[in-house]
Amino acid sequence: MITQNIPILVPVIYLIAAAAVPLLGYKRTLFAFCTALFGSAAAFCVGIIGLISVITNGPISYHISGWMPPIGIELVLDPLSAFIIVVISGSTLMVMMYSMNSLAQEIPDKIVPFYSLSMLFLFGLSGMTVTGDLFNFFVFLEISAVAGYGLLAIGDRRAPFFAFRYLTLGTAAAAFYLLGVAFIFMSTGTLNIADIAQVLPEVKDHPPVIIALILIILSISIKMGLFPVHQWLPDTYTSASSTATALIAPIGTKVAAYFLIRIFTLYEYPPIIDILSIVAAASIIAGSLLAIVQPNLKRMLAYSSVANIGYIMLGITLATPMAYIGALLHILNHTMMKFVLFASAGGIMNNMKTLDITKLIGFPTVMPLTAVAFLIALFSMVGIPPTVGFFSKIYLLLGAIEAQEWFYVAAIVLSSLLALVYLFRFISIAFFRPYNKSDDKKIVQVDGPPLPYTDLSENNTNKHFEAMKKNDMSPSMLFPVLLVAVGILIFGIFNGYIVSIISKSMPVF
Amino acid sequence: MHWLIEFILFFILVVTALTALNVRNLLAAVVAMNVFSFMAAIIMVSLGAVDVAFVEAVAGAGVIGVYSVVAIRLTSRKSQD
Amino acid sequence: MLEFIQDYYAFIFLALLFTIGLYGMMVKQNLVKKALGMAIVQATVIMFWIVSAYKDGAGIPIFDKRYGVENPEMYINPLPHAMMLTAVVVAIITFGLSLALIIAIYREYNTLHEPELLDQMKDI
Amino acid sequence: MSDKPLTEKIPRYCKGTGMMAPTDSPIVHIACRGISPFIFLIGLYVFFHGHYSPGGGFQGGVLMAATILLLRLSLGTGLSQVVMPASITLRLSAVGVLIFAGTGVITMIFGGDFLDYHFLPLPWLDPAYLRYYGILLIEVGVVLTVMTTLIAIYDDLLGY
Amino acid sequence: MKTLQYFLLLAFLGILVGTVIHLPPRGDIDSPVHQTVNPAGTLVAGTYYIQHAYKDTKTPNMVVAVLADYRAYDTLGEVVIVFVGGIACFFILNLRRRKP
Structure with a gap:
């Protein structure tokens, strides 16, 4: 039963976990946690089985309700989507481990709906990944988006407002998408992606089809947070609670990027792709520049997310094998490093009561193990050799050289140098300023909006100082962070295996 | 002349949409939205989509109206633009 | 000319309505107005699909023994209707969620006017 | 029936929250309480007759939710708890989702694809009628989820 | 700023109107949506539903047959989105156990 039904199993496991959480977690929140953890672990295992079976036996096409594709809905599990499934379910498993203590510190009265919403968010994302139908993609896009609006709306005071802005923007994006699909449907009469690929060459220069492509790409760019429409991303990520950010920031934008790969392999319209790669380059440079000037740690990480999505996008649009490998490797890299960074940021917020970079003096003294993981992830962000980030950037550079696009080579190199700048800015403040007692006031002084769930009234200087000496994150939060940080190094050293998996999914260029 | 009726309905649609967006009293805006x-x-009935029209009439004009009135009652009723 | 109007008036009206909805979301500064603009945009896209399903001279998509099924011109295409039922539900839920967010915002800031909200956020 | 006015029977948590206080008008009470079972009946008709006429799970669910919303609006949230307590709405809607997903999982266990009603374990039925009853089965889940969730959103908006 | 927004909206309206007049007209029986077979040779879903829905499911209302059988996965998504909305509103607004 398992090998036959793998494409549907991952979403269904998440769905059943999501529906079971409010039923089981009614009396004790621990049951809710166990359900979510068990569900995400099961989904991860099924994802791994799926990846192995797809690599050995070739892609699986699954027909819901037993109807053949143009009639019913088709699910497709090829090496590419299986890879994405493994990445997102693995990241979720880590976040679920991390969330047990962090939720109790941040939003103790909302644990049960949080777990239910996070499982539903994953249901949406995994459904988006495996689907082979344009309208079905819309439904799952909306599921993950609505769950995301809910998750991002709790945090500090400003969170509901930014979530509302994100909601209006995201709904406009969904409407654009649906309009584009309507144009395609009226020109071809079908919704199945494989079917559209067959019919489309006959109506390729029909104006509605071109406008539909533009509308779909516009809506997916909004969901990805590319440069001109990126503003929702730093706003919501900064104000939301850190567990929600650690859940959404690593995986929320990747699936949209993956769907663009699916769209591009179907039909291409060269001017749009040229414009899109320019937008990606602009996104890389603007994201890095804006990240440098941010005083808030989470905001800086969010802007670097914009830059990293630019890398992925550039790798997709360059359309050379090397760039494609680089883009997919960067998806893996970005997921792992953003999890480590945002999860540690949550720990920093809890233990040091501030996220202002200039006030993080003595951070490695206070949280030594977190600091190590944080440093590894930052190295991966810049691209320093033993980490995955180095190899993904090398592949992207080779791809850009292969395509003879020197402007993009310059953009990648420049952005890496800019990332080096904010790495050094952070290190020089946090690591090389010696910790002494006269800095105490600086650390304790709280800046930025007070969070509703942190009790700041007890912030007595002495007490705080004593707590600082040995105040690392609790083991259940530290374990997944360290695990992923070690994973960054291991995947970097053994990146050949991952590249061999990725190159199985390569479309013909 | 079947299409002429629909044309008039579409025109009413545009007018109510503009009213809903431009009137300053939010309660009036919600009524215009209903x-x-x-x-x-x-229009959906006239185009033959009876099921969708059913949902739109029951939920779009009924439940959404109740929700909006509740929300406006709990927040403010005036809009500045 | 009359032919053209008869063929395309629905699409042109819907394009106009889509733009009106976007105008509500972009230009209007009250959050409830933004939510209403959102609802208009979604309703417009739904009607776009419904128009695409329409056939001249066909009846509603419910099986009728008098017509049989051999002749598909007798029934309107049911596929867009089924999909748009889903889309209507999505629209309703999104609107409800936006109202929930509006109430949460009003609890914190006591206003729904966007420049005022941004103003209050500046000093913290 | 006690002789106290209705407003005194409101639980403490209803006071001071705007719309939750019910009206005292007996006409409104009798009208709303009298009409709501009939709307519920129409909802059931729309749901079960959905195979033959416009209607189905979602429309029926919204009509049934409208019944409870009518009671909530006229009697106030406190008094209408008897009909549909606010504490079970979301759990009932989770049950509805589980009914839908469970149908799919059952067909999967009995050897078919997800939601392939042909493989429902009811061997005495025609294949076409298996699909007929499969549709009815999942619409039960739809109706339960839609009805309870619309009520739950109303309660949440009021901050109940 | 407002002028720019109005300009953008007008440009968008122009593009949209320029696009929709290339679509098949309203009610056209010859549009690709209403054919039996695609140019590529595969079946067109809408016509297939009209011809086979009653035979396959014994359900006269074709919309319900499409909604709950042929495209049941979409309906699962629809139900889940209702559930997500309920849970999200609960998550955002519940004050029951919150300390003042």
């Missing part, structure tokens, strides 16, 4: 939903439902 009229919009109901007109949309009538």
Whole structure:
């Protein structure tokens, strides 16, 4: 039963976990946690089985309700989507481990709906990944988006407002998408992606089809947070609670990027792709520049997310094998490093009561193990050799050289140098300023909006100082962070295996 | 002349949409929005989509109206633009 | 000319309505107005699909023994209707969620006017 | 029936929250309480007759939710708890989702694809009628989820 | 700023109107949506539903047959989105156990 039904199993496991959480977690929140953890672990295992079976036996096409594709809905599990499934379910498993203590510190009265919403968010994302139908993609896009609006709306005071802005923007994006699909449907009469690929060459220069492509790409760019429409991303990520950010920031934008790969392999319209790669380059440079000037740690990480999505996008649009490998490797890299960074940021917020970079003096003294993981992830962000980030950037550079696009080579190199700048800015403040007692006031002084769930009234200087000496994150939060940080190094050293998996999914260029 | 009726309904749709967006009293805006939903439902009936029209009439004009009135009652009723 | 109007008036009206909805979301500064603009945009896209399903001279998509099924011109295409039922539900839920967010915002800031909200956020 | 006015029977948590206080008008009470079972009946008709006429799970669910919303609006949230307590709405809607997903999982266990009603374990039925009853089965889940969730959103908006 | 927004909206309206007049007209029986077979040779879903829905499911209302059988996965998504909305509103607004 398992090998036959793998494409549907991952979403269904998440769905059943999501529906079971409010039923089981009614009396004790621990049951809710166990359900979510068990569900995400099961989904991860099924994802791994799926990846192995797809690599050995070739892609699986699954027909819901037993109807053949143009009639019913088709699910497709090829090496590419299986890879994405493994990445997102693995990241979720880590976040679920991390969330047990962090939720109790941040939003103790909302644990049960949080777990239910996070499982539903994953249901949406995994459904988006495996689907082979344009309208079905819309439904799952909306599921993950609505769950995301809910998750991002709790945090500090400003969170509901930014979530509302994100909601209006995201709904406009969904409407654009649906309009584009309507144009395609009226020109071809079908919704199945494989079917559209067959019919489309006959109506390729029909104006509605071109406008539909533009509308779909516009809506997916909004969901990805590319440069001109990126503003929702730093706003919501900064104000939301850190567990929600650690859940959404690593995986929320990747699936949209993956769907663009699916769209591009179907039909291409060269001017749009040229414009899109320019937008990606602009996104890389603007994201890095804006990240440098941010005083808030989470905001800086969010802007670097914009830059990293630019890398992925550039790798997709360059359309050379090397760039494609680089883009997919960067998806893996970005997921792992953003999890480590945002999860540690949550720990920093809890233990040091501030996220202002200039006030993080003595951070490695206070949280030594977190600091190590944080440093590894930052190295991966810049691209320093033993980490995955180095190899993904090398592949992207080779791809850009292969395509003879020197402007993009310059953009990648420049952005890496800019990332080096904010790495050094952070290190020089946090690591090389010696910790002494006269800095105490600086650390304790709280800046930025007070969070509703942190009790700041007890912030007595002495007490705080004593707590600082040995105040690392609790083991259940530290374990997944360290695990992923070690994973960054291991995947970097053994990146050949991952590249061999990725190159199985390569479309013909 | 079947299409002429639909043409007039579409025109009412545009008018109610502009009213809903430009009137300063939010309660009036919500009522205009309900009229919009109901007109949309009538157009859907005229286009043969009875099921969708049913949902649009029951939920779009009914439940959404209740929700909006509750929300406006709990927040403020005036809009500055 | 009359032919053209008869063929395309629905699409042109819907394009106009889509733009009106976007105008509500972009230009209007009250959050409830933004939510209403959102609802208009979604309703417009739904009607766009419904128009695409329409056939001249066909009846509603419910099986009728008098017509049989051999002749598909007798029934309107049911596929867009089924999909748009889903889309209507999505629209309703999104609107409800936006109202929930509006109430949460009003609890914190006591206003729904966007420049005022941004103003209050500046000093913290 | 006690002789106290209705407003005194409101639980403490209803006071001071705007719309939750019910009206005292007996006409409104009798009208709303009298009409709501009939709307519920129409909802059931729309749901079960959905195979033959416009209607189905979602429309029926919204009509049934409208019944409870009518009671909530006229009697106030406190008094209408008897009909549909606010504490079970979301759990009932989770049950509805589980009914839908469970149908799919059952067909999967009995050897078919997800939601392939042909493989429902009811061997005495025609294949076409298996699909007929499969549709009815999942619409039960739809109706339960839609009805309870619309009520739950109303309660949440009021901050109940 | 407002002028720019109005300009953008007008440009968008122009593009949209320029696009929709290339679509098949309203009610056209010859549009690709209403054919039996695609140019590529595969079946067109809408016509297939009209011809086979009653035979396959014994359900006269074709919309319900499409909604709950042929495209049941979409309906699962629809139900889940209702559930997500309920849970999200609960998550955002519940004050029951919150300390003042």
